[in-house]
Amino acid sequence: MIRKHYKEVKKVLRKGSHLDTYFVSKYSFSPYMACQHGCKYCDGRAECYYVEGDFEKDIVVRRNTAEQLDQDLAKERDWGVILVGSGISDAYQPCELDEKIMTETLKVLIKYRYPLFIITKSANILRDLDLLTELNQVAGVTVSSSLTFPDDTHRKIIEPNASSIEERVNSLKILKDRGIAIGITAMPILPQIVDNAVDLERLFDSYSSLKASFVLPGGLTLRPGKNKTIFMNILKENYPQYLEIYEKMYSRDFTSGSPLREFSNPFYARVYQQMEKRGLNDSIPYQIYKDRFPIYEVVYIYLKHLKHRYRNHQDIRRLLESYQRYKDWYLDFKNKMSISKKITYHTLEEEFFFLLETGVIEQFIDNSTLYEHILGRIKEIERIR
Ligand code: SF4
Structure with a gap:
């Protein structure tokens, strides 16, 4: 059972000091804080984000997101893509089915014609297919899903409450059929567990067959504190054979959670070899963003x-x-x-x-x-x- 904590916010739209050329976005917002999907590697658990309570069960619901977004956009003099990411919450986590906050915010985005880039691990996004299609026609929409396992074997342990791989892949196909640009946020590709010759091939083959517009790959970060402890406990219980190497990789406890370079450099070399072999695009293409800024x-x-x-x-x-x-x-x-x-x-x-x-x-x-x-x-x- 989850506990919802309703909150009224005075501002929803966040604008960074610089344009984000990696996710190619200018603004962001998030209707929730904390996430039922409960991914064991989730960076959102880190103390620096000040998420209180049980990360998977105490969900902060920003109930007035749509109304406040309407007010924020009415005052805005600039324009560009709004990112609804999967940082410390997923906008389409299970409670969204009752709350319908995204449904209402999509109507606001259509009203003001602001383009959207959404990252989700949930097939619940299909509930809003018609609104997403409409927004895509008036301003542009991109949907990216985090797909980092070739099948559900590890996914069930590590991303227990997110949609299955098949459901995510099917959602992307349906969105693509509606003319919406799709991409893969391939992060984090887990060292050893997925980053091995066989699984890496299978994973990148699956990206190729989806014909997504881009693949943004990334490794695992484990920030010292809850983020690292929870992941290492899962490792101990389910993958004890990798415990030693993970301890070495993350032995420096960098604030950023990054592994030692002697591990991350060869990791990126392997990943980029897979990308190049298949001609996958590692940045969001011009054709997608050219009409959105x-x-x-x-x-x-x-x-x-x-x-x-x-x-x-x-x-x-x-x-x-x-x-x-x-x-x-x-x-x-x-x-x-x-x-x-x-x-x-x-x-x-x-x-x-x-x-x-x-x-x-x-x-x-x-x-x-x-x-x-x-x-x-x-x-x-x-x-x-
Ligand atoms: S879906 Fe994203 S925000 Fe939610 S638990 Fe997983 S990584 Fe964290």
Whole structure:
């Protein structure tokens, strides 16, 4: 039995100081705190998040999420993707079936035409299929599911109350059939338990057959305290053969929960080998975000992703310089919004197009091949608002 703790909040929409170019989002919100899914590795259990009570049973319900989001968005002068992630709660955990907070917030997002990126381990998302489809048509939706086990054998022990792998895969297929972009948040891939030659192949084969737009891979972090203790206890009970190596991997007790580099470097090498072998995309593609941010930000995200894509190439000095110049200019440009309350992203977009026509943006990029390429991308953008 769970215990629900109802709470009225005065603000729902969070906006980070920087655009998140990894999850390609600008805002976030969460209707709940704590999570019935009870994943044994969940970072949300860590003391730094101040989640009180039993993480799997004491669920804080932000009952007025939709109403407050309506008020927050009515005042907002900026625009971009809102992330509803799976950090310290999953928006579609079982209690959402009664609370219906997501159903109401989707209606608000449709009203204001804000794009959504949602990460969930629950097939309950299908209850809102029609609203998600409508929001996708007016603003854009991406759904990503965390799939880190090739089948349910380990999933039942480690993610006991989340949807089965088959249910998650089927949900993604149904969403994709509705025209919604889908992705995989492949995190955390568990060392030894899944990170072995056979299971890793099976896992990445399953990603390939889903034809998701992207796969974002990540390893396991265990922050010292409850996060680490709970996971190590599960390991002791169910996988005692791996206990020793896990103790070594996480022996430094970094605040971030990261393992020692001598383990994480080969892990990422194995993962990226699997990705490259299958041509999987490790960042959210331009085709997905191009209509979901102001144009000056689309260019910034695109340059940042180019920098990431060519990171192992020998001579990318000119690309790095162009990126840095554009970034410095963009941060200054964006700052105008904080100086005057009259400035909105529409104002800045108009100014951007003027600067584009007068050659100012070309000067910042100062790399004719790259500039022509970016110009081509800009011309491709069909504005949906
Ligand atoms: S679904 Fe996400 S938030 Fe919920 S327990 Fe699992 S990892 Fe934590």
